[in-house]
Amino acid sequence: MTRRGRMLALLCAVQFVLVLDVTVVGVALPAIRRDLGFTAGGLQWVVSAYVLAFGGLLLVAGRLADVLGRRRLFAAGIAVFTLGSLACGLAGSAGALIAARALQGTGAALATPAALALVTTGFPDGPERTRALGVWTAAAPVGGAAGLLLGGVLTQGLGWPAVFLVNVPVGAAALALAPRLLPRDQATPVERWRGLIPRLDLAGAALGTAAVVAVAYALTRAEAAGFGDPAPLGALAVATLAAVAFVGWERRAADPLLAPGTLGRRPLAAAVLVSLVLTAATTPPFFFITLHLQSVLGWSPTATGLASLPVVLAVVAGAAAAPRLIAARGTGTVMSGGLALIAAGVLVLTGITADGGFATAVLPGQALYGLGLGAGSVAATTAGTAALPAAQQGLASGLLNTAAQVGTALGLAILVAVTAVPEGTVDGFRAAFAVDAVLTAAAALIVPAPTQTRSVPAVDGA
Numbered sequence: 001m002t003r004r005g006r007m008l009a010l011l012c013a014v015q016f017v018l019v020l021d022v023t024v025v026g027v028a029l030p031a032i033r034r035d036l037g038f039t040a041g042g043l044q045w046v047v048s049a050y051v052l053a054f055g056g057l058l059l060v061a062g063r064l065a066d067v068l069g070r071r072r073l074f075a076a077g078i079a080v081f082t083l084g085s086l087a088c089g090l091a092g093s094a095g096a097l098i099a100a101r102a103l104q105g106t107g108a109a110l111a112t113p114a115a116l117a118l119v120t121t122g123f124p125d126g127p128e129r130t131r132a133l134g135v136w137t138a139a140a141p142v143g144g145a146a147g148l149l150l151g152g153v154l155t156q157g158l159g160w161p162a163v164f165l166v167n168v169p170v171g172a173a174a175l176a177l178a179p180r181l182l183p184r185d186q187a188t189p190v191e192r193w194r195g196l197i198p199r200l201d202l203a204g205a206a207l208g209t210a211a212v213v214a215v216a217y218a219l220t221r222a223e224a225a226g227f228g229d230p231a232p233l234g235a236l237a238v239a240t241l242a243a244v245a246f247v248g249w250e251r252r253a254a255d256p257l258l259a260p261g262t263l264g265r266r267p268l269a270a271a272v273l274v275s276l277v278l279t280a281a282t283t284p285p286f287f288f289i290t291l292h293l294q295s296v297l298g299w300s301p302t303a304t305g306l307a308s309l310p311v312v313l314a315v316v317a318g319a320a321a322a323p324r325l326i327a328a329r330g331t332g333t334v335m336s337g338g339l340a341l342i343a344a345g346v347l348v349l350t351g352i353t354a355d356g357g358f359a360t361a362v363l364p365g366q367a368l369y370g371l372g373l374g375a376g377s378v379a380a381t382t383a384g385t386a387a388l389p390a391a392q393q394g395l396a397s398g399l400l401n402t403a404a405q406v407g408t409a410l411g412l413a414i415l416v417a418v419t420a421v422p423e424g425t426v427d428g429f430r431a432a433f434a435v436d437a438v439l440t441a442a443a444a445l446i447v448p449a450p451t452q453t454r455s456v457p458a459v460d461g462a
Contacts, residue, residue, distance in 0.1 A: 007122060007181045008132055011115045014078065014174050015136060016143035017167055018108040021050065021085075023147030026290075027301050028160040035160065036094045048220045049098045053105025054112075055405030056213035060205040062113035062398020063257050066391060069185030070121070073394075074114035075178050081107025082171025088164035100164075116397035120385045122183060130323040130382055137377040138319040141282075141370075145312045148290060149305025156301075204257035207246035212402060214239035219409035226417065258395070262388075267331070268396070270447055271384030274335045274376060276403040280411030281342050281440040282373050285349055286311070287412070288419070288429045289362055292352055296425055307358070311366035318374020322382075325375060331383035332447060338376020339444035345369030347437040350430045411436075 001009070025032070025046055033043050065073045084103030091097035119136050123129040154162040218235035225231060250256040263269050286308075293299040293307055318338070325334045345368030351361030381400060388396045418435050419428035 003181070004122060004132075007183075008119065008135060010174060010177055010181050011119060012136055012139040013170070014074075014111060015115060015139040016146070017170050018054075018081070018112060019140045019143035020147040020150065021104060021108070021167065022047070022054075023144050024151040024154075024163045026148065027151035028155040028163050031155055031160040032097070036091070036097060038094050042094060042098075044220070045098045046101055048217075049101040050105040050108075051220070051405065051409070052213055052216050053102045054108045055216050055402060055409070056209050057106060057109035058113060058402040058405065059208050059212065059395075059398040060257065061109045062117075062394040062396070062401075063201070063205070064110070065114040065117050065394030065397070070114045070117045070394065071178060071182045071185050074111050074118065074182065075175060077107045077109070077111025077114065078171050078174045078178070079107070080104075080110060082168055082175070083107070085164045085167035085171065089161040089168070104164075112401050113394045113397035116381070116385070116401070117393035118182060120393045120396075121390050125386075127323055127327065130326055130378065133381050133385075134319040134322050134374075134378045137381055138316045138374060140377075141315040141373060142312050144286070145305075145308040148308055149302065152301030152305055201250075201253050201255055201257040204246060204249050204253055207242050207249060208257060211239050211242035211246055212406065214242060215406060216409050219406075219413040222413040222417070227413075258399075262395075263399075265387050267383045268387035268399070270332065270335065271380040271387065272399055272403045273443075274339065274380040274447060275384070275400045276407035276410070277339060277440065277443045278342070278373060278376050278380065279404045279407035280414075281339070281346065281436055281443075282369055282411075283408045284411045284415040284432060284436065285346055285365075285369065288415075288432060289349070289352075289366070292426070292429055293358070293362075296354060297356065297358075307362070308366075310363055311370040314367045314370025315374040318371040318376075319378050320374075321371075322375045322378035326379055326382060331379045334379035335376050335383070336444045336447040338372040338374075338379060339440055339447065341372030342369040342376070343372075343437045343441035343444060345372065346433050346440065349433045350437075352426060352429060354426045 029043055029046060032038065032046060038046070061073065061077070081104055084100050084105075084107055087100035087103060088097060091100055116136065119132050120129065123132045150166075151163050154160075154166060214235045218232040218239060221229065221235065222232040227233070246258075250258055251260050263272065290304055290308075293304045294301065299307070318341075322334060325337075329337075345365045348365035348368060349361055351357055351365075353361075384400045385393060385396045415432040415436055418432040419425075422428050422431050
């Protein structure tokens with residue numbers, strides 16, 4: 001394997017673990033509640049603390065990667081994530097576990113934009129970079145699906161702390177390999193370190209993070225309490241105020257976190273929008289099908305985890321086909337086509353029944369939306385990263401990943417509310433799938449025409 005291949009393998013392995021930690025705790029939640037004395041309402045924070053820290057800090061983490069160096073921030077993120085994983089496994093109280101999960105999410109936020117920036121700057125522009133992006137992109141949904149299976153196996157065999165402690169040796173290995181496999185950051189002169197604080201735009205970072213965290217919190221709370229509850233409404237008001245203040249500050253900041261006009265670049269704006277829609281459209285069906293198989297059809301956690309393998313294979317196939325499709329049709333067409341496949345697949349899922357539907361609805365539906373997710377994700381990442389120069393690849397990654405995290409929360413908030421409208425679990429899932437299909441099809445129609453991405457020179461430093 002070439003040096004670049006080994007680098008890509010390391011970055012993909014880490015991405016796999018970071019996304020796995022979003023879903024791996026799902027099966028372990030009942031045991032965690034029993035052992036640590038969580039209330040029913042408090043238990044959601046085992047998941048939410050990780051997601052809020054992860055999603056809220058991505059934008060500023062992308063900027064840090066560009067300023068401090070991609071390898072430095074990647075290593076720092078893995079160190080924080082590994083420490084948080086150890087703290088989770090050793091937690092003896094509900095509060096300690098929630099704090100440790102937030103620490104895990106912080107580490108994931110630091111590492112993710114740096115990892116994507118290392119991929120885009122470490123491979124030459126063209127087919128080789130697009131193939132590398134395809135492999136890296138596929139690692140995320142594979143990790144999410146593997147979390148469902150691994151969570152059940154570890155919890156049943158070793159207890160719930162194992163779902164966190166399994167990350168520790170992986171993180172230690174990544175830290176040991178990073179200096180050997182990742183390109184060295186440029187030496188940072190003393191003068192650059194002295195000017196670091198002004199360059200980081202701390203005020204903009206605080207306002208931007210507050211806006212994203214408030215939005216994510218509002219959407220997370222709305223899943224359980226509804227959009228009419230004071231908590232999500234108040235959080236949305238805070239998010240609006242923070243966003244307005246952020247825009248105003250960035251217009252006059254000397255070195256803004258997000259320069260005015262950045263999102264006005266058509267390829268970048270399209271990629272950010274599609275990144276949001278991709279996760280909003282596919283995350284809810286993933287969880288709803290898991291609930292359907294276990295709660296309605298009575299499948300075991302292990303069997304349910306194995307049932308997710310077809311969608312994983314479909315995502316990999318879609319990501320593998322994306323480079324050729326992009327070369328032939330352009331990123332815009334592939335993004336739009338990916339969304340159309342997702343809409344078709346989710347529509348097929350409306351065929352589930354209280355007696356079954358795996359072979360006739362779940363399997364073909366997952367295959368279609370998996371293909372769309374794989375191809376669409378690679379196209380969105382390719383278009384988004386190519387829209388900004390090499391020195392801003394961390395920022396591009398932060399924007400794309402922030403959109404994906406917000407999309408996950410938005411999709412769940414909307415479609416969980418839809419499932420509560422009809423009488424009966426299966427009818428609720430069907431209604432959610434139908435709404436999902438309509439909204440995703442509409443998004444496919446408004447994606448811009450094929451984007452022409454320009455070359456971004458590869459560099460080895462920050």
